[in-house]
Amino acid sequence: MKAELATSEAHRAALLRALTPGGPRVTLREAFTRRGLCGDDEIAAAIRAWTDARRLPDLLDAVDVRDPEGFAAMLDERMMLVTSGDAVAAGVIGVHVGPDRSERHTAPPVRSALARMATGLLVRGVKRLVVHGGTPAWQRELKDGLDRRIDARFYPYLGRAPLPDVTVEATDVVVIWGGAVADPRLAQRHPNAILVPERGLVALCRAVSERT
Numbered sequence: 001m002k003a004e005l006a007t008s009e010a011h012r013a014a015l016l017r018a019l020t021p022g023g024p025r026v027t028l029r030e031a032f033t034r035r036g037l038c039g040d041d042e043i044a045a046a047i048r049a050w051t052d053a054r055r056l057p058d059l060l061d062a063v064d065v066r067d068p069e070g071f072a073a074m075l076d077e078r079m080m081l082v083t084s085g086d087a088v089a090a091g092v093i094g095v096h097v098g099p100d101r102s103e104r105h106t107a108p109p110v111r112s113a114l115a116r117m118a119t120g121l122l123v124r125g126v127k128r129l130v131v132h133g134g135t136p137a138w139q140r141e142l143k144d145g146l147d148r149r150i151d152a153r154f155y156p157y158l159g160r161a162p163l164p165d166v167t168v169e170a171t172d173v174v175v176i177w178g179g180a181v182a183d184p185r186l187a188q189r190h191p192n193a194i195l196v197p198e199r200g201l202v203a204l205c206r207a208v209s210e211r212t
Contacts, residue, residue, distance in 0.1 A: 025064070025066055027066075028043075028063055029043060032046060047059070069179075072199070073135075073178075073179060076135050076137075076138070076178070076199050077092075077135040077136070077137065078091065078092060078093055079092065079093045079094075079095060080092050080093070080094055080095070080103050080104070080137055081094075081095055081097045081101055081102055081103045082094040082095065082096060082097070082102050082103070082104055083096065083097060083098065083099045083101075083102040083104075083107065084096065084099075086102060086104045086106070086107075088104075088137075089136075089137060089140060092137050103141070103200065103201065104141060105141045105142070105144050105145025105201065106145070109202060110141075110145065110201050110202055110205075111145065113201065113202045113205035113206060113209075114142075114145045114146060114147075114201070114205055115147075116205065116209050117204075117205040117208045117209045118146060118147035118149075118150055120208070120209050120212055121150055121173060121208070121212060122147065122149060122150070124212055125171055126150070126171055126172070126173050126212065127149070127150060127151055127171065128150070128151045128152075128153065128169065128171070128172045128173070129146070129150055129151070129152045129153070129172070129173050129175065129208075130153045130155070130166060130168060130172050130173070130174045130175065131152065131153065131154050131155065131174075131175045131177055131204075132155045132157060132174070132175070132176045132177065132180045132186055132190075132193075133155075133156070133157040133175075133176055133177035133178045133179060133180025133181070134154070134156075134157075134177040134178050134180075134204075135178070136156070138177075138178075138199070138200070138201060138204075139154045139156075141201055142154075142201060142204070145201075153166075157178070157179055157180035157183065157186075159183075163185055163186065163189065168190065173194065173208065173212055174190045174192065174193040174194065175193060175194045175196055175204060175207075175208060176190065176193045176194070176195050176196065177196045177204055178196070178197070178199050181195050181196070181197045194207055194208055194211045194212075195207075196208075
């Protein structure tokens with residue numbers, strides 16, 4: 001047992017040395033290819049093997065994400081936490097978790113947050129919610145779960161591209177969501193907008209409920 005532990009720690013140390021910040025940086029695909037794997041199918045099989053051997057933490061701790069913001073944005077766009085029976089849109093990967101952690105608009109915590117936000121908006125006479133940013137998957141969940149009496153208008157954030165021409169009424173609530181918060185042009189155009197840097201539907205609902 002001691003010998004196996006020492007060997008495992010030696011392998012872990014070697015992997016960490018190979019991926020030490022400051023040295024040559026490669027993608028995970030490139031690293032596996034250099035090790036002798038051919039194609040994504042073999043790489044996927046290797047990752048499953050690490051998982052089956054209960055050594056995945058060693059691999060995850062050793063890998064350095066070169067673009068944390070870009071990686072987080074990709075996870076936001078292509079992955080959603082769901083529970084048993086939940087469906088996800090094409091192109092989105094559903095990761096099964098407990099019902100209290102599901103991100104679908106049908107999950108109790110999300111449904112409650114949406115209901116509180118909608119009630120607050122309707123009581124104040126707000127009939128339109130203008131949202132800049134947020135991934136298509138999150139926008140879809142918001143639209144599908146929002147009270148139909150509220151007109152939700154979505155404008156994807158396209159980086160440094162020209163801002164969309166949006167007409168905002170005095171009673172509208174404007175939200176700048178996710179990566180769009182980093183663009184000062186949006187804040188300048190909508191000085192009373194609600195800024196929601198956090199990703200996720202519950203975070204948006206909570207911010208709107210608190211600010212309106």
